Amino acid sequence: MDLLIELKEKATGSAGEARALPYAAYIDDDLYELERKQIFHGDWVFACNEFSLKAPGDKFAFNIAGEPVVILRGKDGELRALSNACRHRGTLLADEGFSSGTSNLVCPYHSWNYTEDGALRGVPYPGNVEINKKAHCLPRFALTVWNGLVFVNIDGKAEPLEERLAGLAPYIEYNINGEVNTGTEDKPEYWDTNWKLAMENAMESYHLFKVHKPTLEVVSPTRGVTYLEGSAHWSITAGEAVNPLPGWLGWLNRDLQEEGYYLLISLPPSFVGVITPQGLFGYVVTLPDGVGRCYVRGGSVSRNLRAPRGLFKKFIDKFLEEDKLISERAYKGMTARATAGGQLVELERIVVDFHQYLAMRLFDAKPDENYKCQEAAKRLKAAEPA
Numbered sequence: 174m175d176l177l178i179e180l181k182e183k184a185t186g187s188a189g190e191a192r193a194l195p196y197a198a199y200i201d202d203d204l205y206e207l208e209r210k211q212i213f214h215g216d217w218v219f220a221c222n223e224f225s226l227k228a229p230g231d232k233f234a235f236n237i238a239g240e241p242v243v244i245l246r247g248k249d250g251e252l253r254a255l256s257n258a259c260r261h262r263g264t265l266l267a268d269e270g271f272s273s274g275t276s277n278l279v280c281p282y283h284s285w286n287y288t289e290d291g292a293l294r295g296v297p298y299p300g301n302v303e304i305n306k307k308a309h310c311l312p313r314f315a316l317t318v319w320n321g322l323v324f325v326n327i328d329g330k331a332e333p334l335e336e337r338l339a340g341l342a343p344y345i346e347y348n349i350n351g352e353v354n355t356g357t358e359d360k361p362e363y364w365d366t367n368w369k370l371a372m373e374n375a376m377e378s379y380h381l382f383k384v385h386k387p388t389l390e391v392v393s394p395t396r397g398v399t400y401l402e403g404s405a406h407w408s409i410t411a412g413e414a415v416n417p418l419p420g421w422l423g424w425l426n427r428d429l430q431e432e433g434y435y436l437l438i439s440l441p442p443s444f445v446g447v448i449t450p451q452g453l454f455g456y457v458v459t460l461p462d463g464v465g466r467c468y469v470r471g472g473s474v475s476r477n478l479r480a481p482r483g484l485f486k487k488f489i490d491k492f493l494e495e496d497k498l499i500s501e502r503a504y505k506g507m508t509a510r511a512t513a514g515g516q517l518v519e520l521e522r523i524v525v526d527f528h529q530y531l532a533m534r535l536f537d538a539k540p541d542e543n544y545k546c547q548e549a550a551k552r553l554k555a556a557e558p559a
């Protein structure tokens with residue numbers, strides 16, 4: 174319990190006085206149980222983009238902190254989120270990841286089968302036993318789509334996502350313009366780290382100059398990063414996107430002409446996205462797979478058909494590998510008890526917002542008001558094309 178008291182104290186700190194969280198918070202089993210319930214099962218959690226589930230029968234199965242979920246496009250065109258655990262003896266119904274087929278769910282164990290809205294349709298060889306079909310439906314979870322991105326809420330009690338993200342609209346409109354119509358999804362990978370470390374790492378740009386010296390720092394230097402606006406609910410930083418000097422990243426000039434600024438958006442608990450000047454909204458999702466293991470997957474939505482493939486994909490894989498190594502290395506330090514986390518610098522303000530999010534969900538703490546850096550907003554406005 175001492176840990177919770179210390180965590181609350183650290184996580185409610187405002188920018189300027191904020192500290193890193195207690196290291197024990199990244200390896201504690203009891204805290205993880207609390208996070209599962211109040212964060213991952215109590216809040217909206219990003220699943221995948223809706224364009225990867227175009228046809229009836231398209232499915233995406235994944236696991237939200239222990240809860241197996243399948244998102245399914247029905248024959249009626251509707252997207253539904255259902256429990257992916259069979260009501261007979263719990264076997265996973267849809268394969269994890271993306272799959273297609275009929276819009277029914279058929280258990281691979283004894284073939285109990287369900288309709289697209291989760292009703293139990295058939296039970297082979299029941300013998301003399303009468304199965305009460307109504308009592309064996311698959312639970313359905315709340316689902317919402319925001320700018321082509323699908324979110325799920327397990328307990329159905331989270332406040333409407335649209336309202337919570339209303340303040341993001343002007344930023345999304347600038348590059349994305351509400352016109353996303355295509356998307357890509359990568360295969361997940363697993364990192365040996367706690368989900369909070371992976372999430373903090375994904376959102377802060379303080380480490381670019383050191384960890385990503387040969388990759389991200391070349392095209393989005395640390396010195397060009399500014400915190401723009403945010404609160405516990407969402408935060409944005411802006412960064413200068415520069416043309417790299419000729420070298421191994423020279424192709425970026427040709428292929429993407431990344432000039433202007435990019436926006437980095439953090440939507441806790443598990444989504445961090447980058448909107449490029451060309452209207453590509455790339456993201457990374459980090460979900461826990463136990464206390465010390467993390468599921469990480471990248472993808473994108475965009476308003477045109479140009480998907481980030483080829484060299485661009487190689488570039489992403491390279492900097493994700495750099496992130497994986499440093500996140501796993503940071504995790505190894507979390508057993509230290511002879512030392513404690515230090516002060517966060519200005520570039521980590523986005524991490525302070527994330528900590529306030531944790532405090533809000535875990536302890537009902539009241540977060541700071543939304544903060545907007547007027548100076549940065551003015552500069553961005555001036556950089557917008559007429």
Ligand code: FES
Pocket residue numbers: 259260261262263264280281282283284285
């Ligand atoms: S576990 Fe699904 S049919 Fe038996």
Ligand SMILES: [Fe+2]
Pocket residue numbers: 374375380384385496
């Ligand atoms: Fe990184």
